[in-house]
Amino acid sequence: MKKASIISIGNELLIGKMADTNAVHISGKLLSLNIPVVSIHTVPDEIVSIVRAIKLAAEEADIILTTGGLGPTDDDLTRPAFAKFLNAELVLQNDLLQKIKGFFTKRNVPMPENNKIQAYIPAGTKAITNNLGTAPGIMADFNGKLFFAMPGVPAEMKKMLEESVLPLLEKFAEGQIIEIRKLKCFGAGESTVAEMLGNLMQRSRNPLINCTVEYGDITLYIVASAKDKERAIKLAHQDEKLLRSILGDLVYGTGEQTLAEVVGERLALYQKTLAIAESCTGGMLAELLTDVSGASRYFTHGWVTYSNEAKITELGVPAALIEKYGAVSSQVAEAMAKCAGERSKADFAVAITGIAGPTGPTEQKPVGLVYISISSQMECETKQFIFAHDRKLIRLRAALTALNILRLHLLKVD
């Protein structure tokens, strides 16, 4: 199995200002091709440090990928460092220079003299096209190892990785074609999903099933490998069907879809509208919904009734109900949802009330206690949850869970 090492180049990564998200992105992509990353080295903009890191990485791995240091300024030293490592001269590539000039011509500005340096690459290496910026990448095949130098700007790096580097590595991956499917799930913990899938998650199986989780939002990767594309697609497709049959309505989408997108698409498809009334999530559910462009097609009304008074005057929740059961109760959650539905005339209304903490809990009502209610003309359902961890997480889990409950209700619409 081929192994990879990543070298992240840039002073800005060593001064406590930013996390190296490039390395995270690259290692995830490589793992999906069954190429494990065995090390990440972060070094400053210094030739000696870069060369030392390249040498070390070449000892550790078969594929060496660098990001950063390809810009036009004096502190961009990846080009000379690579030249030194390869013991080669930097050579001006005229076609590259024309491309860089073209980048400026398109914008009707002359190319600054500095940018000319980006057209120099070590003799014997190949340039990789950069469709978003002036910095071309560099590719070298040296002593049986593959070297890729990519820009540090995340958008440029990602595009170059996707379009030029990964396709080469796919072929490199021992004649194996890889087909990846992502299934997004919500509504059960990672360990429950792992239990449901059982043997399917064995490391030796093909397709390989990987699982990641973020705020309760689970992504299952189906990594199918085969000798040809058709076979790989077939394997992945079979597994997707199998996983869907096992996981049922835990699966909400594929690829990069979010719960808010899926819910929104379904509301738009059925021409249904939505109103929401939030207390403890304080606008977070509305924010998730409206993060999707075009949400105005289905999301009409949102209330952040943070005070009892607002619940009474704006939604029409009976004061006596709050008095009797407290603002954090299934009764008030239900009333909030029903009132929001009536006031807005929306097809669905969702309400959330709870204790996000750290202040506010009582003996009967702990931090994390949340009621979510969903009301439609057909029915009204209210559920109780106790979410763990801190204020931020409790609020986010509550908002995502509300979206998921709404999604499950929408499955019944047709």
Place this chain on the structure above:
Amino acid sequence: MKKASIISIGNELLIGKMADTNAVHISGKLLSLNIPVVSIHTVPDEIVSIVRAIKLAAEEADIILTTGGLGPTDDDLTRPAFAKFLNAELVLQNDLLQKIKGFFTKRNVPMPENNKIQAYIPAGTKAITNNLGTAPGIMADFNGKLFFAMPGVPAEMKKMLEESVLPLLEKFAEGQIIEIRKLKCFGAGESTVAEMLGNLMQRSRNPLINCTVEYGDITLYIVASAKDKERAIKLAHQDEKLLRSILGDLVYGTGEQTLAEVVGERLALYQKTLAIAESCTGGMLAELLTDVSGASRYFTHGWVTYSNEAKITELGVPAALIEKYGAVSSQVAEAMAKCAGERSKADFAVAITGIAGPTGPTEQKPVGLVYISISSQMECETKQFIFAHDRKLIRLRAALTALNILRLHLLKVD
């Protein structure tokens, strides 16, 4: 000047799941002591890889800090790796074992046999107390270099760094005491702030002024160094005064304060209440405000009037006004703020309407066009903005700018 290298240990850092935020935290803290980090090496849970990284780091730096691999399970290999590097035996430390046992006794559970391994450290090294977990740290002074092994759990690492490692390094930092102040600013771009500060930002100056920016939210670091604490504090204090006099009301807070916190504190202090009506930000302003625990003291009503109908029926914005000027107009923003104020009887009401994109722009109204209105019994002020970049950023800039406008209004209250 002493230099440091960080080694991050753990398979989970190499599979595309998480960014190495420990290294970011450590390098920021060390830089504040004038100790630059010259490399970060991320390696898997393998003795060979860890030893190789320690050797390399010891070549590059004077201070070597590792995180991770100190747990009780088979894949926690920092202890044996350090022993191998130091060519020393792992020795059971009885006092350490008692501390680890005590950790479990406090929780009324017996210590699992596995945890005993955490009481072994290489001969000739010292244990560092872990007040949050079972994994003690390790400190070694070897060949004139200082080695620190810390846990990978961020909270445990941060506490150990703060309480045990940094105090040692402060003495190590060539007799210089460092005092750091952070000033938080909003309302001008990074380059404008840099221009206002001029020579004060020169790299050779003491105190050193650093600047970082995130979503328009600027942090200025005043890094003062002196022979003694008193002098360092005095220098930092003088600079804080100087910067405040230059930047005026651009400065909104210090340390880790956020705009929402500062606004909230001031509202609570003056016993004023706030209502908000959001269109394009779709709940984001409410979410920022209610991210602060105790926001119910001042935040009473929030409306997410995403549809025109909701603006009319819930807030009472005249339909004719929307018809005449459009929902994204200063007139409608003003009406939203005034109506929100009247309905809620809150002391301040803030309204936001705009085009977050990418859908929805017209020739007269581009993506990023946002109107923010603030209304109180004294006055009503409406401002127009055109924010750049994508939907997420436009929404966040709009919400933060609304908070900032509210903050400036609150400066007039007394």
